[in-house]
Amino acid sequence: MFPFRKLHAQCSFFLLKPCQNPRLQSTKSATKFAGKATLKEAQAALLEYLHSTRSLNFLDADNMCRNSPSFIQDLLAKTHSHTPHVNTKRSISRYLRYHPINEFEPFFESAGLSPSEYAPLLPSHMIYLNDDVxxxxxxxxxxxxxxxxxxxxRVFKLAPQVFRYKPGILISKLQEYENLGVSRKTLINVVASNPCILVGGVDFDFVKVFEMLKSVIGKDCDWIGEHLLINKGCCNWRVMFHVLTLLSRVFNEKQLGDLITSSPGLIFEESGGCALSLIGFLLKFGLSVNRVCVMLHEFxxxxxxxFLSNLRLCFLFLTEIEMEASEIxxxxxxxxxxxxxFTIKRTITLLTNLNVGKKRLCKVVKDDPLVMKSWALGRRIEPLVNSYLECESKALKKEFMLSLGYEENSKAMNESIKLFRGRGAELQERLDFIVNAGLDYEVxxxxxxxxxxxLSQTTDRINMKIESLVNEGYAMSDLASFPSFLSYSAQRVKLRFSMYNWLKKHGAAEAGLALSTIIACSDKAFEKMYVNRHPSGLQVWRDLKAQISSMA
Known part of the structure; x- marks a missing residue:
């Protein structure tokens, strides 16, 4: 009899939905969304391998399993591709049985290093930790x-030679510091953050700093380690000791203790180098020692x-707007x-957004230096309020517009004011010039x-255009019917009149064309309607255009 049940079971495999079919699940999705249960199984399998199979110390093996997430994810990806249908722990155990891992990878990662940081530390000739005794x-x-x-x-990263010491040397170094009065708790925190004190002989500058901090703060310095993490590299205890010595000359023990407690960065950032640079910067610009002390307390x-970078940027800004050294x-x-x-914006950005020149900006800062705070990065900048002369000019423009018949503060009036160039006093002068040329005031x-x-042009330009108009035989009344004539450039007017005269001379255009007909249309439309009427017209048009452009 045909085994129908077996056939049904085989066919049902292909009827599974993609989410139910293990063969259609990618390795990436399986590992990317691994749940807590899966991770625990993976950690348990790795712990069993490292401790039972590889005979690593249980605490070391447990730490490696719990604190190496990147390695665990890679291991899950590899084992899933080999045995996708098997339980996670069994799958990893089977994989590790035939594929030995580089034990230094989870070891370094569990110590706090990322894969990119520990890559240079991986030995090239071994993969088992117990081989490196x-x-x-x-x-x-x-x-x-x-x-x-x-x-x-950080010990592996900043002082790897510590792990190459012969037996007993490392412990003897630690004991020497304890014998000099450094507490074990402080020493543990400092070694974890600044292991360079274990390189070479005893760092007596560190001991001096420890003793000074302990005396001014009045308690053990267990908190030193967390502040040393500010620095990427090893701490320079000699520079730190110099900074503390300098500060101790101007502050008593209580004041110095309060200062360090409130602003620990003074001595810990770049080993106190930033504080020295800041003090030197302030003294250079004339601050007294007492004023510097007050500033440090109010930091x-x-x-x-x-803070130092912001100060330098402000100094650079004041220099770039050409302010006098005494004012700076x-x-x-x-x-x-x-x-x-605060961090001030770049000078070119401020000049553009404030819509001012260096001279006026310099005056604004002199009058109120605190205005610079409103120009910090991330803040919106509005153009500066107009000066007295600009306000006066705007008032004259308004008065002039009202005399022309505009309604006060109307949309048409405001738009027209924006189109005017020059000072308000010049507008009346230009109007009078056009009236004197032969037109009625109301017109x-x-x-x-x-x-x-x-009215955005000078009287000289207006006069030149009116003369060219009259020379071509047009009356001032033609200007009244086409006032935009005065807004076109002198080159455009000269080119159109020259071409029009040539066309009239050769019988290709009738006389008496309206001013707007000759000037207002585009070059393309002018060519199509008039220039192309004569066979040589296009070449003459191009020659005239080149000649007038070269004279401009």
Missing amino acids: VLMENHKALCNFGVPRTKMG PEIRIVK GRILQSHCLVLGS VCKMIRESPRI
Whole structure:
């Protein structure tokens, strides 16, 4: 009998939905969305392998499993591609049985390093941790001393030679610091954040800094380690000691303790180098020592390096707007705390957005230095309020527009004012010039209302265009019917009249064409309607255009 049940079972496999069919699930989706249960199974399988099979210390193996997420995800991806239908723990156990891993990868990652950071540290000739006896002995020594396994990343990164010491040397170095009075808790925090004190001989500058901090703060300095993490590299304890010595000359112990507690970045950022640069910068611009001390006590909640950078940007801005050195010094002396608390925009950006020149901007800053705070990055900048002369000119323009018959503050009036170029006092002068050329005052007012741009030109340009109009045989009444004539460029007017005269001479255009007909249309339309009427017209048009352009 035909095995129908078996056939049905085989066919049902192909009837599964994509989400139900394991063969259609990608490795990427399977690992990307791995749940907590899957991760726990993977960690358990890896722990069993590292501790039971590879005989690693249980605490080391457990730390490697719990704190190496990138390695676990890669392992899940690899095992899923080999055995996709098997339980996660069994799948990983089977994979590890035949595919040995590089144990240094989860070891370094669990110490706090990212894959890109630990890649240069991977040995080229071994993959098993127990093969590097010296490394594991020194690692064990630090762990037994109290340094957390998850915080040894900076030790590997900044002082890898620590893990190449012969047996007993590392412990002896740590004991030397303890014998000099450094508490074990402080030493653990400092080693985890600044392991360079274990390189070479005893760093007596570190011991001096520790003793000074302990004396001025009045308690143990267990908190030193967390502030040392500000620096990417090793701390320069000698520079830090110099900064503390300098500050101790102007502050008593209580004041210095309060200062360090409120602004620890003064001595910890770049080992105090930023504080030295800031003090030197302020002294250079004339601040007294007492004024610097007051400024340090009132220091805002901002990193020293950022504060110094902001001050330098403000100094650069004041220099670029060509302010006098004495004025720059005065502003920095009186407003250094404010200027260092924000980042000012670039000079070219301010000049553009404020719509001012350097001279006026310089005057604005002199009158009120605190206005610079409104020009900080991230803030919207509005153009500066017009000066007295600009306000007066705008008032004269309004008065002039009212005399032409505009309604006060109407839309037409405001739009026309924007079209006028020049000062308000010049508008009446240009109107009078057109009236004196032979037109009635009311007619000229009507012309201006129809085409406000005609008053945006100087009287010399207006005179030149009127003369060319009269020389071509047109009357001033023609100008009244086409006031926009005065808005066109002199080159356009000359080119059109020259071509029109040539066409009339050769019988290709009738005399007496309206002024707007000759001037207002585009070049393309003029060519089509008039220039192409004569066989040589296009060539003459091009020659005239080149000749007039070269004379401009």
